[in-house]
Amino acid sequence: xxxxxxxxxxxxxxxxxxxxxxxxxxxxxxxxxxxxxxxxxxxxxxxxxxxxxxxxxxxxxxxxxxxxxxxxxxxxxxxxxxxxxxxxxxxxxxxxxxxxxxxxxxxxxxxxxxxxxxxxxxxxxxxxxxxxxxxxxxxxxxxxxxxxxxxxxxxxxxxxxxxxxxxxxxxxxxxxxxxxxxxxxxxxxxxxxxxxxxxxxxxxxxxxxxxxxxxxxxxxxxxxxxxxxxxxxxxxxxxxxxxxxxxxxxxxxxx
Numbered sequence: 001x002x003x004x005x006x007x008x009x010x011x012x013x014x015x016x017x018x019x020x021x022x023x024x025x026x027x028x029x030x031x032x033x034x035x036x037x038x039x040x041x042x043x044x045x046x047x048x049x050x051x052x053x054x055x056x057x058x059x060x061x062x063x064x065x066x067x068x069x070x071x072x073x074x075x076x077x078x079x080x081x082x083x084x085x086x087x088x089x090x091x092x093x094x095x096x097x098x099x100x101x102x103x104x105x106x107x108x109x110x111x112x113x114x115x116x117x118x119x120x121x122x123x124x125x126x127x128x129x130x131x132x133x134x135x136x137x138x139x140x141x142x143x144x145x146x147x148x149x150x151x152x153x154x155x156x157x158x159x160x161x162x163x164x165x166x167x168x169x170x171x172x173x174x175x176x177x178x179x180x181x182x183x184x185x186x187x188x189x190x191x192x193x194x195x196x197x198x199x200x201x202x203x204x205x206x207x208x209x210x211x212x213x214x215x216x217x218x219x220x221x222x223x224x225x226x227x228x229x230x231x232x233x234x235x236x237x238x239x240x241x242x243x244x245x246x247x248x249x250x251x252x253x254x255x
Contacts, residue, residue: 007034007095010088012081013062014101018124019144020053023060025145027097028056030062030098033121033138040065040079052064054138078105085109089116099136104129112136117155122213133164163175174221176248181220182234184212189235198238202254213244226250 011030030036037061043050044096046068057064067080081099088094096119099106103124110120112134113227122128122136126143133139175181188207193199222228229235229252238251 001167008037008093009034009039009096009102009121010085010094011040011062011098011099012038012085013041014078014099014103015041015050015053016105017101017103018134020056022142023056023062026100026142026164027060029123029140030121033098034096036098038088039063040081040084042067042078042084044068044109078103082106082109085113089113089118094118096137098123100124101132103129104132107131107135133145136213139214140216141214141219144216156197163182175219177220177228177231182232184208184215185229186233186234189254195252198251199253201229201250201252 011027027036034041039060041053041057041062042055042065045054045066053064056062065080081101085097085099085139088097097110097113098121101109101125106122107129110122110208113120114135116136117176120136122132122139123142124132124139126141128141131166185204185208188204188211189197189199192203192207217223217225217228220228222231226237229237234254234255237252239248240251241247242249
């Protein structure tokens, strides 16, 4: 997907369904696709479970929206987020939305926003249900974003006054390059390739996202799509210089 930092984005966060620990990484990721015009987060701020969010809202200029949980087992903050999204849509002051949640309840909202011509980006955990992922133009897993360094804390001590080692955080799960991935990329190349079989890498990336919105080379441990394709023997890569001769362009085709 082409990056356009001039896009005006409404960032709407579901505080109940995403962790606050990597909010900085989330906002840095969003900045790659546009400029956040609205930054709002929804939840019942009387709950102690959201106390972690309170510490990061001010420093990231995120506006908290209070929504009381009137009924046990019902997430009223979802309704507040949806109502605000539709209000923002009709103002015509944004070009797209970023919905930060792992909840499938926003599937219909994302679909409706796309029907109105909006770009929709989703950010959530790997547990996010597939219907919500499929309703977005692009979906990014929180686990692949760079985590903020944790502040140093004094080591815990045992009864014998010996410090205990802190457990290291689990490494993010990295998917393997398998037949399904190779088929997805190969089929996408063949779908849009020129008569000679070659296709510009950027165009290929856009086609793959249309088929699979949660595709991201970082899911497989590679920073860029080019790095990933270099490790797929079934695909050839050709470097061509731009017309001015100052910038390399990469083309790919199946062997």
